[in-house]
Amino acid sequence: MFVVIFEVRPRPERLDDYRALARQLRPKLEAIDGFIDNERFSSTRRAGRMLSLSTWRDEKAVVRWRTQPDHYRVQQAGRREIFADYHLRVGEVTADSAPPPGLGVEERRFDETEVGAARRVTISEQAPRPGAALDPATLPAALGL
Template identity: 40%
Template sequence: MLAVIFEVTPKEQGKALYFEMAQALKSTLNEVDGFISVERFQSLSNQDRFLSLSFWQNETALMQWKEHFEHQIAQKRGKEELFSHFRIRVGNVIRDYGSENQVTK
């Protein structure tokens, strides 16, 4: 399983459009075989910074999303018009556990 951490600080004039585009793309994510989930969070220390955390079954699924036509258009527009800063990190999930899947004795 892969995790994608996408940090973004939208420009003030681009914030509304960024959220509209993200919402529109969310429905297409479910069409990608291997997509697991995505959530967005707002920074507590910088109200203008947001983090999108998505999970993918494998790199094939992630590449399928990266190469998705509508996603590429949104990425280009974000980089050129909407973002003052962005950063993307991708990593393997080496452990996945919590209270809902602990073994009780």
């Protein structure tokens, strides 16, 4: 099992938009093969902070959700327009005192960690200008890759 912990602080004037988008995505979320459940919480310590906790059968189910087209579109809008701040954590569940009915907790990641000589890593997110054509043959060059 995997969980996605999404902590978000919507801009105060966009809180209703955030909630509406979450409601709009709910049926698509529930339709993903491997989705188990999703709960939302409001912080009692930090005003305006919300947490979404979703549980998934396996890592592939999380990837299916992350790449679902409508979800991806809403992610982009959230980053650009709705969120004042957000923090995303994804992890494998290694123990559960009350797993969902019919699902046991078993390790699903058996890949070995590879260590290289590099001392730094750079992660960048690039997006084309609004309205730009996304031709797969020319996109890497347009992004400077």
